[in-house]
Amino acid sequence: MRRAYSVLLHRNLAAARLGGATSTAVPNRFLQTTLYGTTAGSSPSSRRWFSSILAAVVGTSLGVGGLIAASSASQEVLAKERPPSDAIPSDVILYQYEACPFCNKVKAFLDYYDIPYKVVEVNPLSKKEIKWSEYQKVPIIMVDGEQLNDSSAIIDKLGERILSKKKADSTSEDDEETKWRRWVDSHLVHVLSPNIYRNTSEALESFDYITSNGNFNFMEKISVKYAGAAAMYFVSKKLKKKYNITDERAALYESAETWVDALNGREFLGGSKPNFADLAVFGVLRPIRYLRSGKDMVEHTRIGEWYTRMEIVVGESSRIKA
Incomplete structure (x- = not known):
């Protein structure tokens, strides 16, 4: 009952929000890894709670007819x-x-499959938390004492372990799921930085979230926020x-529309349930969803309904709080 009510709230919010949806002091290694984390937020719980409250208000304003329709839709519990x-x-x-999209990709996988995990937040300046590892990028994951590196490889290994039957024949070059997972790493992530740091105000917004x-300690937060935002503003121009991005927002919108086209009318690329490609797209977009760039993306493309479905089905984090 609680899950069905959550679906009702989120879908009311999506309908109202989208209108139908068709409608230099900072080391260089930090600049390279703050956003990306590998070579290739989740959204805070407070935002999810606020969204639920807002959704309840929106649901009331829809009237009886709107609530009946939403209640019927909520029967398909995700x-x-x-x-x-x-x-x-x-x-x-x-x-x-x-804030790393590749780390968020791994977390989307862990959250969706409800695998409990602990988090060690790495300081991107000192990286002291991973001094023990020869591999000096994130994400790194330890699974029952075994070290796994690189987001896609991590997901493949975990997928083989927990879903061996499903993933047995899903590695060919022509496989739809594989194709779109590679699109995420080779294209989608490269559109993010020019959008996040498009202008000085958006760069500061992003670094406010990052810090x-x-x-970071107190002094690092201050220096990283302002020096980092300024530096990444110029780095984004190089990116x-x-x-070959001439209009960063247009590139972001085009990528979102490309993904929606790939869905071809399906709830998820995986059909009635998300597959690894759905989780990859959702994961890398999660850090920007509530930044200006992410809000614009949802407002100006058709991706919002899919994203809301993904928020619902991925659900609460399975992270173990310290």
């Missing part, structure tokens, strides 16, 4: 896909940067040139 208990690792530790959620 839920996490939990693997057999004997397939779930007993000890999972994720070394991450909170608020990252592992635009490198990836």
